[in-house]
Amino acid sequence: MSTFVSQPAERPARSRGRGSSIRAWRWSDRLLLLAAWGAGLTLCAVVAAVVLYMALRGIEYLSPTLLFSRPAAGLTQSQTGGFLDPLLGTLLLTAIGIAIAAPLAICSALWIVEYGQGGRGRQTLTRVVESSIEIVAGTPDIVIAFVGLALFQLHLFAWASEVGEGGGVTGKSFLAAGTMMSLIALPPIFVAVRDGLQGVPAHTREAAFALGKTRVATIRRVLLPSVRANIATGVTLGVSRIIADTAIVVVLLGDTLRIEPQAHGGLPVLGLLKGTGSSLTSFIYDNSPAGEAGAPQKAYAAAFVLLAFVLALNLLVERISRARARSTGFVAAVEGIV
Amino acid sequence: MSEPEQVAALASNTPPEQRPRAAAERAYLPVPPGATPRVHTPLGFDRVPPVRTIVLDRPPEPVRPPEQREALRPAQALAGPERLLLEGVTVSYGGASTLGRRGANAVRSVSLSIHQGEVLALIGPSGCGKTTLLRTLNRLTELTPGARREGRILLDGEDIHELEDTALRARVAMVFQQPNPFPMSIFDNVAFALREQSRRRPRRADIEPLVIDALRRAGLYEEVRDDLHRPALRLSGGQQQRLCIARAIAPRPEVLLMDEPCSALDPISTGVIEELIGELRRELAIVIVTHNLAQAQRVADKVAFMYLGDLVEYGTAAQVFDEPRAPRTRDYVRGAFG
Numbered sequence: 007m008s009t010f011v012s013q014p015a016e017r018p019a020r021s022r023g024r025g026s027s028i029r030a031w032r033w034s035d036r037l038l039l040l041a042a043w044g045a046g047l048t049l050c051a052v053v054a055a056v057v058l059y060m061a062l063r064g065i066e067y068l069s070p071t072l073l074f075s076r077p078a079a080g081l082t083q084s085q086t087g088g089f090l091d092p093l094l095g096t097l098l099l100t101a102i103g104i105a106i107a108a109p110l111a112i113c114s115a116l117w118i119v120e121y122g123q124g125g126r127g128r129q130t131l132t133r134v135v136e137s138s139i140e141i142v143a144g145t146p147d148i149v150i151a152f153v154g155l156a157l158f159q160l161h162l163f164a165w166a167s168e169v170g171e172g173g174g175v176t177g178k179s180f181l182a183a184g185t186m187m188s189l190i191a192l193p194p195i196f197v198a199v200r201d202g203l204q205g206v207p208a209h210t211r212e213a214a215f216a217l218g219k220t221r222v223a224t225i226r227r228v229l230l231p232s233v234r235a236n237i238a239t240g241v242t243l244g245v246s247r248i249i250a251d252t253a254i255v256v257v258l259l260g261d262t263l264r265i266e267p268q269a270h271g272g273l274p275v276l277g278l279l280k281g282t283g284s285s286l287t288s289f290i291y292d293n294s295p296a297g298e299a300g301a302p303q304k305a306y307a308a309a310f311v312l313l314a315f316v317l318a319l320n321l322l323v324e325r326i327s328r329a330r331a332r333s334t335g336f337v338a339a340v341e342g343i344v
Numbered sequence: 345m346s347e348p349e350q351v352a353a354l355a356s357n358t359p360p361e362q363r364p365r366a367a368a369e370r371a372y373l374p375v376p377p378g379a380t381p382r383v384h385t386p387l388g389f390d391r392v393p394p395v396r397t398i399v400l401d402r403p404p405e406p407v408r409p410p411e412q413r414e415a416l417r418p419a420q421a422l423a424g425p426e427r428l429l430l431e432g433v434t435v436s437y438g439g440a441s442t443l444g445r446r447g448a449n450a451v452r453s454v455s456l457s458i459h460q461g462e463v464l465a466l467i468g469p470s471g472c473g474k475t476t477l478l479r480t481l482n483r484l485t486e487l488t489p490g491a492r493r494e495g496r497i498l499l500d501g502e503d504i505h506e507l508e509d510t511a512l513r514a515r516v517a518m519v520f521q522q523p524n525p526f527p528m529s530i531f532d533n534v535a536f537a538l539r540e541q542s543r544r545r546p547r548r549a550d551i552e553p554l555v556i557d558a559l560r561r562a563g564l565y566e567e568v569r570d571d572l573h574r575p576a577l578r579l580s581g582g583q584q585q586r587l588c589i590a591r592a593i594a595p596r597p598e599v600l601l602m603d604e605p606c607s608a609l610d611p612i613s614t615g616v617i618e619e620l621i622g623e624l625r626r627e628l629a630i631v632i633v634t635h636n637l638a639q640a641q642r643v644a645d646k647v648a649f650m651y652l653g654d655l656v657e658y659g660t661a662a663q664v665f666d667e668p669r670a671p672r673t674r675d676y677v678r679g680a681f682g
Binding site for chain 2: 123124125207209210212213214215216217218219220227228231232
């Protein structure tokens with residue numbers, strides 16, 4: 007009986023020294039530890055510095071008048087007005103971009119996960135679609151903007167953008183900029199929805215099939231509700247991409263500080279969509295020392311508003327993914343997208 | 345003939361009919377009229393690994409002595425009309441198999457009949473084809489790329505491959521190993537099974553009695569009646585599994601397939617579900633796959649023992665457990681291997 011019981015005293019005493027104290031570490035290990043701590047803390051410090059500086063400057067210069075008055079041409083800063091139009095421009099661009107990107111991204115993710123796995127031909131197509139989206143995600147926005155300019159300057163799209171004097175199509179409008187913005191917002195939505203669908207256990211799908219449901223019914227009633235939070239996360243990430251973008255606005259929105267609707271043939275909203283305008287980012291650019299307007303205080307105020315938007319959106323993403331894990335028990339597959 | 349001699353005979357090139365075990369096993373099978381005789385390729389039988397026999401001091405005993413068993417089993421089955429008839433069903437998984445068994449038959453030439461009012465338990469060691477056979481009965485195997493099937497399966501005299509798969513699966517319902525409610529409310533889970541693929545969704549008031557009836561038959565209604573609209577994923581594991589049963593029996597299927605329905609549950613929930621199976625078999629034919637021999641003894645009226653894709657023995661529960669005819673069945677039910 008006792009032969010199988012190991013005596014505690016027989017165990018070798020735990021070695022002290024090596025491995026237990028940092029003094030016994032190798033130099034390379036110590037260096038790595040130091041670098042890891044250093045990098046992490048530096049990053050925190052940089053972020054804190056940016057946020058604090060922008061907050062201080064922003065609160066100093068921000069006033070309700072700036073938020074709710076339209077920009078105007080004027081010689082002194084008190085005459086040039088606020089940034090109501092850039093604010094509305096940002097909202098409008100976001101709405102257009104997401105309205106185009108979300109359905110496209112959700113449908114392509116659905117196709118890839120639910121239909122794209124059967125047979126070799128489909129798998130090839132799946133790979134092509136996925137790498138195309140990766141390429142779009144990696145393309146600099148200024149390149150996307152120029153492709154958009156080339157596209158919307160075609161006479162085919164004269165209905166969609168500002169038409170200059172003499173009938174030249176400038177290719178600049180909310181519609182043109184919003185369409186190109188959708189390309190920027192598409193990859194994060196696609197990835198979030200695709201990962202969410204892949205995270206739905208296979209037996210959940212089989213359960214629906216075993217109840218005699220078709221694939222379409224399964225997608226509508228089971229899968230889309232399951233990935234609702236992933237869609238929300240993806241859309242939020244897409245929104246933060248759009249409101250942070252400058253190049254597309256400068257190239258494709260015409261960069262008139264005020265929203266300038268164009269003449270149109272009767273449709274109520276089309277005039278606005280055909281019109282030019284600005285966004286918070288282009289407003290900041292114009293008013294920064296690098297731009298033409300040269301009102302750095304207003305740029306600071308606008309930058310603070312923009313930063314607040316982005317931070318709020320990030321917080322929202324965090325909240326959505328946490329709430330989802332709590333409420334459904336499904337593991338949210340949204341980490342690692344940002 | 346001793347065990348080593350039998351194994352040697354199996355491994356040699358002896359024709360199948362002269363091999364002691366192969367010949368013995370074949371003799372015990374009920375051959376349905378009109379069915380093609382079973383043919384074992386020499387290759388197929390050479391792959392059979394030797395039975396792992398554990399030598400004990402005393403002769404092996406059945407899992408549970410017969411006198412205890414009779415008390416546990418519910419009143420003898422009221423065998424009704426024949427619901428499912430399998431004739432020479434062979435299933436193989438093609439190139440997509442990852443197990444290195446390219447094109448191996450997961451199920452070989454199985455013939456069985458399943459009656460309303462009785463519970464058929466499929467038993468056998470892991471990988472013997474029980475689950476594949478079960479999933480063939482509602483054509484879920486078709487969702488696996490590369491799966492092929494031969495033979496006929498008749499549901500009330502109709503070949504199931506001539507039925508629409510959605511219609512078939514509404515008549516042959518299935519409960520899975522993992523409780524897999526959909527991420528929606530308890531009510532919607534059951535209602536999802538009831539709503540037909542019609543243009544117009546039936547109104548809530550119309551299906552509410554059916555939902556409550558299904559929950560009641562699954563023995564869950566009393567526990568959830570206060571709040572049918574809470575998320576199904578908040579229920580306990582055992583409640584979730586009973587919800588899955590309610591969902592499966594809601595459209596009044598003729599056959600209920602259960603794939604190890606209790607293996608993810610605690611003993612108390614298992615007991616509740618076993619009782620439920622005893623109740624449900626009045627109105628349904630039930631096929632249950634189980635690894636738990638004691639469970640098979642408790643719930644089953646008929647037992648089919650499968651080994652490496654072959655149906656080795658089929659008979660009443662009492663006969664298979666107390667007087668198994670095939671040596672391999674005897675070894676398995678007495679716990680010599682598994």
